[in-house]
Amino acid sequence: MADEKDRVTTRPEVDERGRSKVQDVDRSLYDFVKSEEGYERYADGLTPDIVRSISAKKDEPDWMLKMRLEALERFHDIDMAPNWGPDTSGLNMDDISTYVSPKTKQARDWNDVPADIKDTFERLGIPQAERDSLAGVGAQYDSEIVYHNMREEVAKQGVVYTTIEDAIHDPQWEPVVRKYFGTLIPMTDHKFAALHYAVWSGGSFVYVPEGVSLDYPLQSYFRLNASGAGQFEHTLIVVEPGANLHFIEGCSAPKYYEANLHAGAVELFVGDGARLRYSTIENWSKNMYNLNTKRARVGADATMEWVSGSFGSHVSYLYPTTILQGDRSVCEYTGITFSGANQDLDTGCKVILNGRDTRASMSAKSISKDGGVNTFRSSVVVGRHADNARCTVSCQSLMLDDISRSDTIPAMDVRNRTASVGHEATIGRISDDTILYLMSRGCSEEEARTMVVNGFANPVSKELPLEYAVEMNNLIKLEMEGAIG
């Protein structure tokens, strides 16, 4: 009888169509808040004075202040596209503070990081990851980097991993930052690119010298603790010819009812014959507007790899873009997006094939449940001189219930007769036969569905370092708890 009772109580709630109801997700790992007491917080809203204050705070050169002020004007000039994309009307810049900072200096030792911040990153497993498997770590808390460190042997190879602010103040690297900063993502790109350049703060500058190959990844982790605030970090990575880097970024925030904003920018310059893998596990809280911009320019014989897992945010606009400028350059994109209740995630990728014999391969997966909205949006543009360019795009979408939504909107613009472009997409649900098969082998329905979803996500998780793959699988497990769709 006890067994019978247990079976009854653990059986998921079932809807009228025989599907079990998806339960809310336990996000306690990420949903913890630290006090902002003693923090420096600029007034909500967006004014030239606030922009000047941020610039003054960082003691920036004139060229950067001019750029910020011009960007602010562009922000006010540019409208959001009225005909596509998730609704951003819940985001009011008058209610967002663009600069919030703990009163601490950047540390190179975790022991020098304030206790509450250190506790945050320890709970997220960052110091442990650094010890185990990373060549260097940067940790940003709200608007500023609070910790930055790199292994000595990596530094000896000439690798630079620091904040943009420090690079700007270093006579050796200021010209490099000035040469590249804002060139790949112009401030006119879209409204929130302009906003980014007006109020950017934090982020990383990475320089990998010619021929240097890093055996371990570098990682930046971004935590937005403050309520009603924005995070606007800028990541600038220059991988010189023949060099090799794996860069990982992670993002999370506690949940508030007030809207938060993330409008970062990532500019990646991959030299001839170089290789860069950029991996992201994004788990922003579900009050976050994630309007991030990422772009890479790839030289001849070079390779750009994107691995992306998107689990959080209320609204996302996220399309890593690769410009295959050099002949024989290669791009691979592997991404998964998991959209649940109150989430409208518009994600995908863009690739522009300009060089000859270029190759691009993009594989995207999405899972929708609990009324979540997933949109896969992509563009493939093949230029007139891209002889023998090859590109394939594959998109698979899984619907776990009938109140969710999944759209696939790929665009292709091909202007070279020798190019070959293919696109495949499927949308469907987990077949009853598959579940029945697994249940006949002893799995519960919940286990069977989680197993199928994990298998569905496996091509993405296998591209991640082990500990991040585990984190991603844990996130899927969290999302799938009780989720017998």
Place this chain on the structure above:
Amino acid sequence: MASTSTGLEGTTGAMTLTHVNVPPAQTWNYLKIDQIALSVPVPASAGTVPTRLPRLFSRIGAGVGAEAVSWVEAATGDSRYVEVPRGTVREDPIVLSCDADAGEVRDSGVMVRGGATATIVVVSHGSGDSDGDAPLSPTPVATSANLVRVYAEKGATVHLVEVVAMGDERQHLEGIGLAAEDGARVDARQYLLGGGRVAVGFEADLAGDAATLNLDSRYIVRHHEVLDVNHAVLQRGERTRCDIQTSGVLADAGQKTMRETIDLRHGGHGSKGNERETVLVTGDDIVNRTLPVILCDEDDVAGNHGASIGSVSPEQMTYLADRGLSDGEAEALFARALFDDAVIHAPEQQSLAAVLDRAATVVGDDMAHDLASGLGIEPASADDPKEE
């Protein structure tokens, strides 16, 4: 009923239709893939009272958008309305033609009653070919339009053949709208064989359970022609089926935009939508835009789409060269295959004549004659049609 006026005579000036062929879901505007703008004559506003379609047809979208439909309705003379009685099988095709050379603007509605079967032929034809070397004039010599909306009642069967065949000095707007009730079935073949600037909308609302649409669309775009297509299928009923197969040849400096949308709506349990486009590129200065979209807010459905864009591989060219075919001849074979298919499926004289006239221009008189004689027929002129 025959029309008494084609609408555009006596027009004054030009106006721009800015939102033609807008797909249900749009994307980055800088890609310029979300719509096409057409400069068209301002409809004459003489104080006449032309015959209009029953109000029912205003609810049927035709893919070209409300702005274009309003223009057609304003520019056309009398609308044509045809009804196929319940449970009947109509042997003679319903021919809905449009003379592009005369700048005709036509608006037609066909009601296929429950259980009836009908063949509808939509033919938009014209001459007006330049030497093909110069880009299109921004002010086309003639603008024509053919708008056809079809209501298929429960269990009706519709065979639809659409031919657009005209020279590159013509601008043409064409919209096909379908509404399908329970168990209605529409098999459509679309042949887009030429025109300077051609905008084609095709919208189907599979509202009834087990409604089915099969659309086979073929096109050739050459010289400096611009072809802009918007296929949109709304699957609302349960167990609906949609299969769209599109293939075409893009030559010279031709520009093509193909939007294909399958919209699987909530409640459409057991529905399946499939779309596939294959593009053969033979021109050095082509522009090929494709937007294959699946929208889905129902889990108990399956949606698939695929697109394949490429040229004839060097290996295939070598194989053909070994058999004595030059590159040009080999590529002409692909164009001929398209016209072959159009000739075989043209169900009556007028569509056949339009295809053969166009074939003579595109693949040459000899090949057009081969096409005709292969069927044991003598080509007739499209200028001498028999019409509904």
